[in-house]
Amino acid sequence: MKVIETSNLSKHFGLGETRVSAVKNVSFEIEEGEFTAIIGPSGSGKTTLLHLIGGLDSPDEGDITLSGEKIAHMKGNQLSDFRRDHIGFIFQAYNLIPVLSAAENIEYIMMLQGIKKPERRRKVEEILETVGLTGLGDRRPAMLSGGQQQRVAVARAMVSKPDIILADEPTANLDSKTGMKLLEVMKELNREFKLTFVFSTHDEKIMNMATRLIHLRDGSIERDEQK
Amino acid sequence: MLYIELAWRNLFRNTRRTLLTCLLISTGLAVLIFADGAIRGMEKLMIGSVTKTLQGEAQINRLGFRDNFDVDLYIENPTTILGKLTEDERLSAYSLRVLSGGMIGSAYNSAGGVIYGINPEQEKEVSRIRDAISEGNYLSGKSRELLIGTTLADLLEVKLGDRIVLTAANVDTNELTQDLFRISGIFEFGAREFDEGFVFVNLSAAQKLLGMEGGIHQIVLQFKDPKTSRDNLSLSYQDLEDKEIEITGWLGLQPSIGAMLEYTNLGTAIIGGILFILISLGVINSLFMSIYERIYEFGVIRAIGTSRFEIISLVLVEAFFLGLLSAFLGLIVGLLFSYYYSINGLPLGEMEVSGIMLGNGNLYTELAPYQVIFLPLYVILLTLITAIYPAFFASRIVPTRALQRAL
Numbered sequence: 001m002k003v004i005e006t007s008n009l010s011k012h013f014g015l016g017e018t019r020v021s022a023v024k025n026v027s028f029e030i031e032e033g034e035f036t037a038i039i040g041p042s043g044s045g046k047t048t049l050l051h052l053i054g055g056l057d058s059p060d061e062g063d064i065t066l067s068g069e070k071i072a073h074m075k076g077n078q079l080s081d082f083r084r085d086h087i088g089f090i091f092q093a094y095n096l097i098p099v100l101s102a103a104e105n106i107e108y109i110m111m112l113q114g115i116k117k118p119e120r121r122r123k124v125e126e127i128l129e130t131v132g133l134t135g136l137g138d139r140r141p142a143m144l145s146g147g148q149q150q151r152v153a154v155a156r157a158m159v160s161k162p163d164i165i166l167a168d169e170p171t172a173n174l175d176s177k178t179g180m181k182l183l184e185v186m187k188e189l190n191r192e193f194k195l196t197f198v199f200s201t202h203d204e205k206i207m208n209m210a211t212r213l214i215h216l217r218d219g220s221i222e223r224d225e226q227k
Numbered sequence: 228m229l230y231i232e233l234a235w236r237n238l239f240r241n242t243r244r245t246l247l248t249c250l251l252i253s254t255g256l257a258v259l260i261f262a263d264g265a266i267r268g269m270e271k272l273m274i275g276s277v278t279k280t281l282q283g284e285a286q287i288n289r290l291g292f293r294d295n296f297d298v299d300l301y302i303e304n305p306t307t308i309l310g311k312l313t314e315d316e317r318l319s320a321y322s323l324r325v326l327s328g329g330m331i332g333s334a335y336n337s338a339g340g341v342i343y344g345i346n347p348e349q350e351k352e353v354s355r356i357r358d359a360i361s362e363g364n365y366l367s368g369k370s371r372e373l374l375i376g377t378t379l380a381d382l383l384e385v386k387l388g389d390r391i392v393l394t395a396a397n398v399d400t401n402e403l404t405q406d407l408f409r410i411s412g413i414f415e416f417g418a419r420e421f422d423e424g425f426v427f428v429n430l431s432a433a434q435k436l437l438g439m440e441g442g443i444h445q446i447v448l449q450f451k452d453p454k455t456s457r458d459n460l461s462l463s464y465q466d467l468e469d470k471e472i473e474i475t476g477w478l479g480l481q482p483s484i485g486a487m488l489e490y491t492n493l494g495t496a497i498i499g500g501i502l503f504i505l506i507s508l509g510v511i512n513s514l515f516m517s518i519y520e521r522i523y524e525f526g527v528i529r530a531i532g533t534s535r536f537e538i539i540s541l542v543l544v545e546a547f548f549l550g551l552l553s554a555f556l557g558l559i560v561g562l563l564f565s566y567y568y569s570i571n572g573l574p575l576g577e578m579e580v581s582g583i584m585l586g587n588g589n590l591y592t593e594l595a596p597y598q599v600i601f602l603p604l605y606v607i608l609l610t611l612i613t614a615i616y617p618a619f620f621a622s623r624i625v626p627t628r629a630l631q632r633a634l
């Protein structure tokens with residue numbers, strides 16, 4: 001089953017001389033259960049592309065279909081509800097609300113989804129165990145290591161039962177060993193729950209864990225490599 | 228409630244800033260509560276001075292008498308009026324008076340003034356003449372007794388027991404008539420107009436002097452409930468009006484005081500207005516600072532699916548807590564101050580309003596239920612209203628731009 005389908009996606013920034021085409025004519029499809037890395041040099045358009053398929057930004061041209069729904073023209077609440085229910089996000093750093101504990105950060109998105117407290121609590125415990133953070137639920141982000149914080153972000157991204165999890169350089173702020181461990185957690189979730197991941201990275205070791213590599217250069221797909 | 232928790236904790240991310248804002252708002256509220264108490268106290272003092280000193284809460288006079296105080300405009304037979312007064316449940320006291328301009332003469336000097344004939348027993352209940360006696364005694368009913376003000380006594384170079392000759396015009400014939408009195412008491416109201424221009428004698432003596440036995444010029448009224456005097460009194464005394472008699476409340480007797488009271492209400496409004504600006508600035512500043520610090524975070528929570536409405540509510544709940552906390556603090560401080568001065572009084576110094584001394588020189592603040600309920604509510608509401616703009620601002624944060632920022 002196709003989770004993402006993009007056709008001729010383009011996004012430009014600026015006007016006239018300073019006009020930059022961050023994403024140019026990008027078309028690809030992602031199947032359920034794929035573990036895809038988007039790679040490319042700095043400025044190649046990775047973040048822009050992830051934001052487009054995640055419904056954070058709207059394309060200037062082209063279409064995006066996510067779980068069978070066209071999102072390019074969704075607006076306002078419709079779009080933020082769609083993100084809440086269908087997409088999980090992990091950013092490079094500072095993913096968490098600092099005044100909420102790890103458990104509450106995970107609960108937060110379920111609260112937005114209107115899930116009742118007992119069920120939220122139960123799921124949080126379950127998911128903390130899945131990402132290897134059992135017993136750390138009461139800690140505030142500041143009391144967790146960078147790797148632990150990112151695991152909480154992973155937990156939050158998956159707890160809403162999204163169709164896809166998008167991660168923009170999730171390991172960029174971690175040392176390479178911790179980064180590898182985070183990726184292993186993600187990979188495990190991918191295998192066990194058939195969760196679909198799309199992440200961007202610079203790190204060779206990390207991109208090698210992907211089952212598919214989409215090479216970007218100057219906003220266009222240079223190579224699409226299945227492993 | 229995770230949402231409520233979140234808002235509450237957000238408030239204490241920067242405890243110092245929150246407390247400072249809290250302090251600002253609560254000081255504002257405390258000032259408002261105290262100022263309102265002082266203004267109400269002032270109003271009460273003013274009304275009290277006006278209505279309790281001499282003039283009464285209301286008066287019954289012949290139509291036209293108050294214009295020039297023509298002595299011939301008197302009520303020849305007050306029996307029917309008195310009948311009505313005794314039936315009026317709202318009344319707490321009344322007193323009959325005769326008054327006329329006249330010459331007040333001693334062996335050394337003489338001066339013009341107003342001669343009041345009063346019923347000493349009734350008068351005790353409606354005015355402060357007895358309390359104002361500084362030397363000698365109040366009237367006891369003996370026909371030659373006379374009370375004189377300190378200033379006038381100095382002018383006439385007289386003391387207790389000295390003789391005074393009053394000269395006035397007979398109400399019917401207009402012929403001059405004289406009578407001899409002895410100073411039984413000297414009074415001091417503290418207001419020049421009174422101490423220099425008035426003498427009080429027994430009602431019957433004045434009636435005899437003016438040749439108007441049984442007649443009176445004025446009935447002074449006091450009510451059980453001070454509010455009654457603000458009603459349209461003539462409604463209940465309509466049949467008297469037909470007989471050329473008028474009843475006038477103190478607002479009608481002293482229109483200038485009425486105007487001053489309007490200003491005191493304006494005073495509360497002005498303080499409320501200043502407070503509005505103060506609180507608005509404080510709240511806007513504090514909320515914007517806290518939103519600016521959290522732009523990245525707002526970007527993240529917007530990205531993961533928090534709606535604009537949820538962001539707005541979050542900021543508004545934060546503001547509500549800020550307002551609530553401040554209102555609570557301000558209420559306690561304001562009430563403590565107001566309560567203290569409602570008992571101990573604020574030293575006011577000598578203050579005269581329309582020739583009437585205000586109380587004993589102390590202003591006692593007045594506490595009222597609405598100060599406890601509505602003023603804090605006003606402050607919370609104000610905080611919420613002010614927070615609307617920052618809340619909308621936060622809800623407009625664009626995730627892609629916010630996410631670019633802090634990295």
Ligand SMILES: Nc1ncnc2c1ncn2[C@@H]1O[C@H](COP(=O)(O)OP(=O)(O)OP(=O)(O)O)[C@@H](O)[C@H]1O
Binds near residue numbers: 045
């Ligand atoms: N909001 C923006 N306004 C103007 N230009 C932008 C904006 N966002 C991105 N760009 C430009 O678009 C191009 C692609 O940027 P993008 O952030 O997507 O690259 P990236 O591959 O994520 O880079 P990095 O590896 O450094 O994160 C860059 O040239 C960037 O300068």
Ligand SMILES: [Mg+2]
Binds near residue numbers: 046168
């Ligand atoms: Mg990027």
